Amino acid sequence: MAQARTRKRRIGMQIAEHSTGIIASILFLAPIAWTVLSAFKPAQEARQPPLPPWPTSGISLENYATLNTFGDGLWLPAQNSIYVSVMTVVLSVIVSVLAGYGFSRFRFPLKNLLFVVILSTIMIPFQSILTPIFLVLTKIGLHNTLTGLVCVYVTLQLPFSIFMMRNAFDAVPREIEEAARMDGANNVTMLLRVMLPLVWPGIVTIALFAFLGAWNEFLAALVLMTDQSKFTLPIMMTALQSGRFGAIDWGAVQAGVTVMMVPCLVLFLLLQRFYIRGLMAGAVK
């Protein structure tokens, strides 16, 4: 009988735990779900308070159409955001794979100093050097260009991604390289054919962080992109939400926020393993 009682109590505990978990999950997911659902309301309904959150008078894409009528439309800033994020991913992967390989496998003068300097840049908040960055970009003719913004984003990613890649290369056994070298592989083939497949998980991790960082960045884009045709999505949406294009259309805001969130959420759900791995590598001593 005592056994039956403990079992009953255990089931009670489990129900309590799972209801806590489900309620907490709902609290965390609700704002996201609320926006995504509300964005599908017809424009008229989207202006009303979102009670209930789902569309009651038919599903519509009106809000996305409205969003497209503000400023330069939806597609141009979306294109800018995609360009900036993809370029940031590509460049930061190339630069940090090369640097990670260099720092892991070669001895050269100033090596330790250079590595420490690159890593120390994370201690300096980039918010405090935005003005000179602006002036530097003007000086080298990248002022108000998406390419200039990409350069800044790549630089901000470097300490994290180079550290990550150096560790990844360090973990590759040197015997593999020795064997490949016996077979006559030169440095470039070595890196591309032998090493890359082995450090692939690290590359996915740094690519994911670079994408999310560039896609979501706000302050640098706000300061450096002064021309409306160069706005990324966060800047364009903030302009819309601040009433810069006339009365604020909250339906359009919901649609815009959905466009901004969905790529991050999809990528995270697909590559969760790599994201958590990146975080853990930083937190585990």
Next chain:
Amino acid sequence: MLDALLMSARFAEDPTPGLRPDPPLKGEGDVALTEDHGMTTITAISAPARAYKLVGAGRRQWIGLLYVAPAVALVVVFFIVPLCMTAWMSLHNWPLMGAHSFIGLDNYWAILRDTRFWNALKFTGYYTVVVTIAIFAVAFPLALFIERPRQLTGFYRTSFFMPAVIGFASASLLWSWLLNVDSGLFSPAAFELGLTEKKFNLLATFQPAFWSIIAMVVWKVAGFTMIILMTGLQSIPPDLQEAAMIDGAGPFARFRAITLPLMRRTLALALILSVAGSILAFDQFYIILRGGPRNQTLTAVYWIFNQSFVSFKLGYGAALSMVLLVILVALSLIQLRLLRNPEGVD
């Protein structure tokens, strides 16, 4: 912004990585890699000396500089040079157009008299303390909750973490809608439920506006802090807990005597990430409140932004930036000290 902070997490892990004699890593950092090559990693640790000989001294080693050159160039042009320029500009009267002139420390003397900057700094400090306590109060229970393996743990962990991957700008835009008095969620819902007599504008006065921001940031960041804390919890050997349980220690005593002391490093890391992130807060105050009501929620970065890019006092903005920079670097150094001590030992 948090992604940038995450980098300090990685740096903190190994303050002087380049100075170690042999780089090979122990493997715990790179889970997937050790899974794939766990067998061979062990042999690799003793291999470097031989491998260096094989690669050969001289010509090949200089090629290393070539590999790291692009990274070094980027960091120099877009970080080191701007950093030096900030220090240089802070000694100048530097308008956007026209000539700039050297004025020595005048900008710094002006900062001493700039009450609005000190108010912004005071507000930033207040916000940092409140939001950090709030984040920990939510994230710690969540970490304890998801750390124990049970059904659905993966689902819970993912849903708690979801808000952390969307950007601060998206989250702020989202909440500026939810907090809107006419078309939003909270005010109309409270009104419909009969909690308020008329729709209450949450963003019109300081207290409700401030706490709305706190709620939004906790929602956005708690999942991130939770994961950091979880890694700390998982690094505690389970036999310690068991031994304490056999000795008759209750759950609370175990938490205080084992969990907290053994998580000291992780706690320090999560703390410093939260503190540094909050000191640099900008997006949410700019997007949701525009520094209002009545300029009461201007943060330090917001004030620097206003001085540099609204009033175009670039020299003065640079001097303000130097102050912020010194505060942040001092904090980072304290962080490194905290993290360097071994677990549980002072």
